[in-house]
Amino acid sequence: MKILIVLILILFGMEPKLPYKQQDHAKVIIVYDNYQFAPNTIADWGFACVVIKGNDTLLFDTGAEKEILFNNLQAMNIRLNDIHKLVISHYHGDHTGNIFPVLEVNPHMQVYLPSSLDGNFRIMVENYGAHVVCDQEMRPVGSDIYLSGEMGFQTREQALVIRTDKGLVLLAGCGHPGIDRMVKKVAKRFGEPVYMVMGGFHLEDYGDEELEGLIAELKKLGVQKVVPGHCTGTKAIQRFAREFPDGYFKSGTGRVIEL
Numbered sequence: 001m002k003i004l005i006v007l008i009l010i011l012f013g014m015e016p017k018l019p020y021k022q023q024d025h026a027k028v029i030i031v032y033d034n035y036q037f038a039p040n041t042i043a044d045w046g047f048a049c050v051v052i053k054g055n056d057t058l059l060f061d062t063g064a065e066k067e068i069l070f071n072n073l074q075a076m077n078i079r080l081n082d083i084h085k086l087v088i089s090h091y092h093g094d095h096t097g098n099i100f101p102v103l104e105v106n107p108h109m110q111v112y113l114p115s116s117l118d119g120n121f122r123i124m125v126e127n128y129g130a131h132v133v134c135d136q137e138m139r140p141v142g143s144d145i146y147l148s149g150e151m152g153f154q155t156r157e158q159a160l161v162i163r164t165d166k167g168l169v170l171l172a173g174c175g176h177p178g179i180d181r182m183v184k185k186v187a188k189r190f191g192e193p194v195y196m197v198m199g200g201f202h203l204e205d206y207g208d209e210e211l212e213g214l215i216a217e218l219k220k221l222g223v224q225k226v227v228p229g230h231c232t233g234t235k236a237i238q239r240f241a242r243e244f245p246d247g248y249f250k251s252g253t254g255r256v257i258e259l
């Protein structure tokens with residue numbers, strides 16, 4: 001009956017009113033982390049997460065050990081064949097370790113590599129049949145999902161940025177350029193504040209005063225929610241939990257963050 005009404009409206013040149021489509025919400029599933037969150041998942045040094053938003057399913061970094069990544073994907077009911085895009089934050093092995101095992105299962109992904117992996121590594125990825133983009137540029141990689149563009153001086157790193165109705169969400173692999181600097185740069189490049197930061201913040205060597213200054217800076221920049229994991233360091237994670245009583249989420253394998 002509904003179809004008949006729509007056809008009649010179209011025949012008479014009237015546009016049928018379609019139901020309001022809510023903006024697709026994003027979901028981030030952590031599948032490789034130094035900490036365990038969900039049962040049946042395994043923790044290990046490294047980072048990887050899956051981002052699902054509308055028709056886009058991306059893998060951001062790949063962790064280190066094949067058995068651990070594959071176990072965690074299975075535990076979270078994620079099939080590699082359903083993942084269309086792979087983003088690598090930076091060249092370190094705890095993030096790139098499973099690129100080839102992933103491509104063996106799903107060779108035709110769109111892969112975004114940092115510029116430090118240009119050359120032989122890129123050719124090896126392309127030899128699987130993957131289409132590779134390898135540069136330092138900020139660019140869209142899905143619906144409201146972006147590469148930040150590379151940042152930093154020593155270990156150049158790119159983050160993933162998701163635009164939500166609450167603000168920008170920044171996913172950092174390791175935070176080598178400085179997590180506060182990354183937040184600042186992304187806010188400037190996108191012209192809006194970062195409200196949530198996830199991933200590795202690289203603060204193991206930070207003392208109390210440095211942590212205090214960094215957290216104050218993040219708050220000043222508009223950060224309201226944090227999911228510090230991977231290389232953040234246990235002391236820093238505890239501090240974040242205290243300083244963001246309503247905005248701290250424990251990171252770990254199997255953690256699902258709804259955006």
Ligand SMILES: [Fe+2]
Binds near residue numbers: 047092094174200230
């Ligand atoms: Fe790392």
